[in-house]
Amino acid sequence: MVTVPEAFARWRAHVDGDEGRAWVASLPARVERLAGQWDLRLDDAAPLHGAQALVLLVTRDDRPLVLKLSAPRDPTTATEAAGLRAWAGRGVVELVAAEPGALLLERLDHTRSLHDLPILQAAEVAGGLIRTLAVAAPAGLPQAGSGIAATLGDRQRRLGDPVPDRFLARAFRYAAELPGVGENVLIHADLHYGNVLAGTRRPWLAIDPRPLRGTPEYAVPELMWNRADEVADLPGLLSALVEAGGLDAELARGWVIVRCVDYWLWGVERGLTIDPVRCERVLAALLPG
Template identity: 40%
Template sequence: MSLTVPESLAAGFEDQDWLARLPALAESCLTNWDLTVDGEPMHGACALVLPVRRAGGEPAVLKVTWPHEEAEHEALALSIWDGASSVRLLAHDPGAWALLLERLDPAVTLESEPLPEALAVLAGMIRRLDRPAPAGVRHLRDVAARWVREFPAENDGLVPDDVVAQAVAYCRELGPTAGNHLVNEDLHFQNVLRGERAPWLVIDPKPVAGDREFGLCQLLWNRFEEATLLARLAVVVDMAGLDRELARKWTFVRAVDNWLYAGPDHWLGDRCARIAGVLAGPG
């Protein structure tokens, strides 16, 4: 068959070389794993997702991801969790950055659930998916050390200097002593889908080794207007058994990182600026 890249994925995507190779990558996986496309293609910000049928007729999805650091160990995390509160990994082609996954219902996510119930599900997942990080997963101490250098260098009037300085101070304080938990830094409402063998299952993890408190900021910038930020953070921290001050500091750092990345005129930058403002404490 001949695959074409959805226009909505191709529009504005900077890596044109990957987009050009994407149909061939997907077609090779379809052939190698004996898959038949079983529906319309879907995508997120950096991956093509195809509903497929395996040779025996079982439904699945083929995900081909744009190669980037955050997604490098997605398959490893899924293999460690082995379907416990997460989508099940069926096969993996590291050369193509491709994963064959069990099929879930993409139309039903925690985004549509009442916020208190959704936060309870997410907090439970933080507890149940807690594992020691395996060797090779990027570590928070290295990420924090890089941010110490990058935050001031990247800031060109986008973020107040005192805010950047506070984030750098927290990186210097927390990075060297960060733990070794397998943390999903992209656990949020739209990345938890309805399943058949379990009510809710995590998809699309972005693994990092470190403190569990590092993986909370996206729970604030999503569904942003539905509850006060401090109250929402406190609910998740308490239900997941996390440290409040460590959660505040790491969430502040991640808000500053995304503020710098997106810029103040982008919706994400604006929300992260407001998150940083709420969570700022004594420098």
């Protein structure tokens, strides 16, 4: 019997209401079914979770795996399996089996992420992964960044104009220009330091992708703001990521500006306090004066 962590159950009820409560209540029976269907044995370990998914440590034929169960409204569930199949374990966790809302995955070391490395060393690994993950995109994926320009103005006004005009104006310009520019490949659109874990077949592998079609430079911004508090030279961090990934410096800079403004507004919309400040630090460093 699986015991769903209370904090996770509360959060899903908060986000999805009765649908979230019903989904949480259905999890033990679903795990039992999948364990039989995929010949799994649950390990004696407490379930792990983030905001969107419950993760169980399981074993099949003596191979350690994880079973990931994603909330019904998680927008990535329809595309995550497609992206993982296209990557086929190249730079990313290996997909073993899937059905809607459930993924059986290679087990990585969830206790070790790129947060454990010094920032420039972590950036070198992450930048290299951006290039490794730039493979042909499967059909049907959304175009990265295609809807940002249409929303920035309304969100800025509705939230009381939190972003300074000089940042917003530059973001508007880049958001209109950049979608569709550069390579058009499969990208991991949530590639931050916590989403790269230690592995056994490779030292570091990405997890939890949000697969999109676009240019690899779109994946840089999370790696700028995620550990911005640790970095005195943010332009230097951007240069390190660009060099490690063999990326276009101007495209990377443009997407960092667009997505920092977008994420700043997203954070304000959700009452966050740390992330908007980090985005402001990044923008001030790249657009001084």
